[in-house]
Amino acid sequence: MLSAGIALxxxxxxxxxxxxxxxxxxxxxxxxxxxxxxxxxxxxDSSAGESQLRGKPAxxxxxxxxxxxxxxxxxxxxxxxxxxxxxxxxxPCKIEMPWLQEFSLKYAADGFQVVGVxxxxxxxxxxxxxxxxxxxxxxxxxxxxxxxxxxYLSNTEALxxxxxxxxxxxxxxxxxxxxxxxxLEAMVKExxxxxxx
Amino acid sequence: xxxxxxxxxxxxxxxxAALALVTGAAAQLGSAQLGNMDTPAKPRATVLYAAEPxxxxxxxxxxxxxxxxxxxxFHINSHTPKSELLIPTTFTLEPATGVKPGAxxxxxxxxxxxxxxxxxxxDVYAGNFTIRLPVxxxxxxxxxxxxxxxxxxxxxxxxxxxxxxxxxxxTAK
Numbered sequence: 108m109l110s111a112g113i114a115l116x117x118x119x120x121x122x123x124x125x126x127x128x129x130x131x132x133x134x135x136x137x138x139x140x141x142x143x144x145x146x147x148x149x150x151x152d153s154s155a156g157e158s159q160l161r162g163k164p165a166x167x168x169x170x171x172x173x174x175x176x177x178x179x180x181x182x183x184x185x186x187x188x189x190x191x192x193x194x195x196x197x198x199p200c201k202i203e204m205p206w207l208q209e210f211s212l213k214y215a216a217d218g219f220q221v222v223g224v225x226x227x228x229x230x231x232x233x234x235x236x237x238x239x240x241x242x243x244x245x246x247x248x249x250x251x252x253x254x255x256x257x258x259y260l261s262n263t264e265a266l267x268x269x270x271x272x273x274x275x276x277x278x279x280x281x282x283x284x285x286x287x288x289x290x291l292e293a294m295v296k297e298x299x300x301x302x303x304x
Numbered sequence: 305x306x307x308x309x310x311x312x313x314x315x316x317x318x319x320x321a322a323l324a325l326v327t328g329a330a331a332q333l334g335s336a337q338l339g340n341m342d343t344p345a346k347p348r349a350t351v352l353y354a355a356e357p358x359x360x361x362x363x364x365x366x367x368x369x370x371x372x373x374x375x376x377x378f379h380i381n382s383h384t385p386k387s388e389l390l391i392p393t394t395f396t397l398e399p400a401t402g403v404k405p406g407a408x409x410x411x412x413x414x415x416x417x418x419x420x421x422x423x424x425x426x427d428v429y430a431g432n433f434t435i436r437l438p439v440x441x442x443x444x445x446x447x448x449x450x451x452x453x454x455x456x457x458x459x460x461x462x463x464x465x466x467x468x469x470x471x472x473x474x475t476a477k
Contacts, residue, residue, distance in 0.1 A: 265461035284460025
C-alpha cells in the first residue's frame, strides 16, 4: 500500500509538471508582435519607405470617401499633394492632422492638397467622421484598401505615414512618424516648389 | 480548455499530498520560464506575459498578479488614457469552472509626451506593468483563458491595436 501510494504521488507530480510545461509552452508560443522585425521609428523619419517609393510615380488609387464617392489620385493631377495615412487609434496622427489642415488652407492658392487615407477603415464611416470632425479636418478623408496599403505602406503598420507628391505625380519624400510642425511645413513648401511651375 | 481537461483527469487520481508536492515543483518550473522570458535570445518588438504559476488560498478572496513586459522604446495606452479618442488597455477573461473572478485592477499609468509635442500629455504603460485579478477559487489547479487588448506606439508612430491571448495558471489550496 505504501509503495503504491508513493508511486501515485510521483506519477501525479510528473503528470502535473507535463501539464504545466505544456501550458507554459503554449503561452510562450502566444507572444504577439507589436511591430514585427522593425525598430522604433525616429520622429518624422524621412527614411521610412524611401527605398520603396521615393523618386517614383505615386501609385494610382481609387478609394471611397466618407460619402461613398470614388476619389482617385488622378483627380489631383498637376497639384502638389500629401497623401497621409492615419488611424483613429493613432495619437501622433491626431496631433499632425490639424497641422495638415492648416497648411491645406494656407497653401491652397498654390494648389496644395492634402488627402487623408484611413488605415483602420473597419471602424466604420461614422466613427471616422466623428474623429475628423473633432480634429477640424475638412480635406478629403478616404477609406484604405489592402491594395492601397500594399502599394504605399508595403509591410509597415507604423502610422502616420505621409507621401509628398509633386505636381508631376512623383513622390519626392516619404515620412514616418510625427515630426515637428515646422518640419512638416518645410516639406509642404518643398513639395509645392518641386516639379516646376 | 485542453489544459482544463488534463487537470480534471489528473485530479481524479491525485491525493492532497501529491498536489502539495507538485505545486512546489511547478513553482520551480515557473521561475525558470520567467527567467527565460526576461532574457529573450533575440530581442524583438513584443509585449510579453510572464506566465508564472501562482498559488492562492482556496475558497476565499485572493489576488493574482499578472505581470506584463513591454519592450524598451514602446509604450501602450493605460486603462485610462487621457483622451476618449485613444484605445485603452483592457483585460478580459473567459469563464472558468471553479473560479469566480472579480474586476481586474489596472495599474496607474505614467505621463508621456511625444517629443515633438512636449505639452501634450498622454497616460501610458511602459516597461513592466502588473494587472491584479481578484479571484475566489475552489481547491485545486485552475487555468483561465484571458486576453489583453492594447495599442502600442513608439516615440513617433503608432501601431494597430492587438490582442494578446494568455493563459493564467494557478493553484488554490
